[in-house]
Amino acid sequence: MNYDMPVYRPPSEASSLILQVTLGCSHNGCTFCGMYKGKQFHIKSWQEIKIKIETCGRQPYGINRVFLADGDALAVDTGTLLKTLNLLYKTFPNLERVGIYAGPKDIQAKSKDELVELGKAGLKIFYLGIESGSDKILKAVNKGVNSEQMIAAGKKIMDSGLQLSATIILGLGGKDLWQEHARETAAVVSAVNPTYLGALTLMVVPDTPLYKKVQRGDFEVPNSSEILKEIKLLLTNVNLSNCTFRSNHASNYLPLRGILNQDRDKLVELIENALEQPDKVPLRPEYFRGL
Numbered sequence: 520m521n522y523d524m525p526v527y528r529p530p531s532e533a534s535s536l537i538l539q540v541t542l543g544c545s546h547n548g549c550t551f552c553g554m555y556k557g558k559q560f561h562i563k564s565w566q567e568i569k570i571k572i573e574t575c576g577r578q579p580y581g582i583n584r585v586f587l588a589d590g591d592a593l594a595v596d597t598g599t600l601l602k603t604l605n606l607l608y609k610t611f612p613n614l615e616r617v618g619i620y621a622g623p624k625d626i627q628a629k630s631k632d633e634l635v636e637l638g639k640a641g642l643k644i645f646y647l648g649i650e651s652g653s654d655k656i657l658k659a660v661n662k663g664v665n666s667e668q669m670i671a672a673g674k675k676i677m678d679s680g681l682q683l684s685a686t687i688i689l690g691l692g693g694k695d696l697w698q699e700h701a702r703e704t705a706a707v708v709s710a711v712n713p714t715y716l717g718a719l720t721l722m723v724v725p726d727t728p729l730y731k732k733v734q735r736g737d738f739e740v741p742n743s744s745e746i747l748k749e750i751k752l753l754l755t756n757v758n759l760s761n762c763t764f765r766s767n768h769a770s771n772y773l774p775l776r777g778i779l780n781q782d783r784d785k786l787v788e789l790i791e792n793a794l795e796q797p798d799k800v801p802l803r804p805e806y807f808r809g810l
């Protein structure tokens with residue numbers, strides 16, 4: 520398939536066919552994000568999407584997962600998404616699930632009935648960047664929504680019987696707001712209770728507004744020990760049921776995996792060991808970290 524580069528997808532969609540139903544991100548304003556800076560936001564027409572699917576259908580390989588990109592693919596109108604899903608499942612008989620990037624405003628723009636209908640048509644997993652639960656931090660990074668709106672969006676997906684994979688960014692409050700970031704992110708995540716929770720660790724991307732802030736000395740990036748203290752504080756404050764938690768993304772210093780809350784004590788113990796006995800629990804070196 521020919522792509523309008525660059526293309527991004529969540530780590531768990533590494534083996535999925537990526538289908539771009541939008542280009543770029545309509546918000547395109549988060550201070551830490553450089554993903555779609557050079558792309559003009561565009562929603563593809565049904566004709567464009569249909570031709571892409573039909574072209575892929577002629578390829579001699581089996582497809583069992585599809586991921587709808589770019590940034591906020593849920594901005595596509597529900598009718599076009601339903602036609603897209605129907606054609607995907609018809610074209611790929613082994614297709615098991617379709618996933619999508621979903622911004623909080625796009626989720627709120629759909630009714631619960633629309634989300635349920637999309638789920639029935641096979642749109643099974645929604646990826647939402649919560650980033651932080653702190654209103655101060657959400658405003659500072661220009662996320663475009665506050666914590667209340669983020670909770671409402673996440674809960675709407677869960678209440679519609681769909682799977683939600685939420686992402687948070689460790690370090691996003693810098694050295695000043697790490698405690699607020701940990702506690703308030705724990706509160707938002709607990710209110711949503713997503714199916715999956717993924718933690719990334721902040722990496723400052725050149726030419727972003729955050730990068731300039733760091734250069735000016737207005738934002739200090741926490742070091743590895745400070746990040747571990749932050750995730751420990753966050754984990755000790757979450758109240759989740761049956762949420763699969765992972766921090767195995769390449770940006771993280773310490774890979775963690777477990778079900779929350781049931782595995783919390785084990786995860787906290789591992790973090791404490793990494794802090795107290797770094798020779799026994801090695802962290803990912805800075806030069807191996809990546810986005």
Ligand code: SF4
Pocket residue numbers: 544545546547548549552553554555590622648
């Ligand atoms: S983080 Fe997401 S919403 Fe923010 S600019 Fe990047 S793609 Fe858009």
